[in-house]
Amino acid sequence: MVFAILLILVAAGLFVAARVTEKRSLKLGALGSLLAAALAAVLSCVHVVGAYEVGVPVTFGKVGDPLKSGMHLKLPFTSVTTFSTRPVDLTLEGEDEIEVRSSQGGVMYVELTVKWSVNPESAVDLYRLAGDEEAIQERLVYPDSREIVRNVFAQHTSEEGYASGREEISLEIATAIEERLAPRGITVTNVNLRNVQPSEKLQEQIDRTIQQQQATERAEEEQRTAEAEAERKRIEAEGIAEANRILEESLTDRVLAKLCIDAFAEAAAQNPVYTSPCGDGTGTPVIVDGTGTGD
Structure with missing residues (x-):
């Protein structure tokens, strides 16, 4: 619309100059500018929302009803913010990996991918809450996902976090993120717990624990072997004693x-x-x- 106004001003200037100089070319230029201004004004009243998108119209600060895919008429000064309804991947890795602590205090580093999308019916609320699609991810999905991951890992031991409880923890995280974001109009379609890496200090503790377990298992095995050997010798001695007793009783004159x-x-x-x-x-x-x- 601003462009249309500028064209009108240009047309007015050309028309005045044509009146003064009486040049036909200036009159044609003024007419062309008016036609271009009219076309720009018409186009400013039309907005096309693409497939798998939803638009939120705002007119002088007032938010209107969401616009579905297709062509829509709007006021010239109405701006439309578009949100994609396709799933978007939020990948937390590298500098964005999450530092978590287990219930035992062990530090681990988690890599996670959250696949989320905007619920078209909640586009207006999300616009009011965040502003645009990038802001939704930065202000809602990103911080909430990190917080939930930390809270879930804090309820499990270190061994469960990096080994035995990975599947259970992944399910808990996915459920918690879905429940947190769904009321805000964000649909979470998948949560992938990609990697859990113990810190160096925790890895040293893990190695020591494994060595202690192996030493304990070897000691228990040696004890079982010794007990079995002692039992074998006891049975053998009892057998010999019994044989001697029978032989002694059988050797009469x-x-x-x-x-x-x-x-x-x-x-x-x-x-x-x-x-x-x-x-x-x-x-x-x-x-x-x-x-x-x-x-």
């Missing part, structure tokens, strides 16, 4: 005499021998060979 006779008979069958009597059961039976070398 008659059994010993029978063993003595069997030994003499076997020796006589292989070599010429003579024997001493087996005795009355209290002595040791003796076998003497016929060569006279001994007993």
Whole structure:
């Protein structure tokens, strides 16, 4: 509209100059300027909202109803702020990575991606709250996401944060961000907990803990081995004692005499021998060979 006014002023100047000089070219220039001013004025009353966008009209500070995709007529002095309704990625990494602390005080560094979009029905409220699409991300999505990530990690241990509880923590963060931003007209479609890196100090603590666990496991294994060996020896000793008891009870005088006779008979069958009597059961039976070398 400002351009149209300038063209009108130019046309007026050309018309005055044409009256003074009576030059036809100046009159044509004035007419062309008027036509251009009229075209600019018409175009200033038309606004096209692109696909997957929503517009918020503002006329002299008054915010109007949101404009959907398509062509719209508006007052010449009405400005339209456009918001995209396509999902936008907010990636927190590098300088924007989030420093968090676990419930145990361990420091970790988190990389996160939040995929969000503007709810068309809430475009006017978001305009009043933030101003434009970039401001929505900087003033709402960015600080709220960082705050929620810190709060969720503070409820979990360090080990859960960087290892065992990653999936649960990611779900908690996504749920909390959705619940925080939804009432403001921001739709969160996905939250990706990309990376959790322990700080150097925490990593040293982790390494020490792992070494202690490994040492404990080795000591427990050695203890189990020693106990198993002791149990094996106890069972073996009990078996030997039981065998000796049975053998002692079974070696009666008659059994010993029978063993003595069997030994003499076997020796006589292989070599010429003579024997001493087996005795009355209290002595040791003796076998003497016929060569006279001994007993």
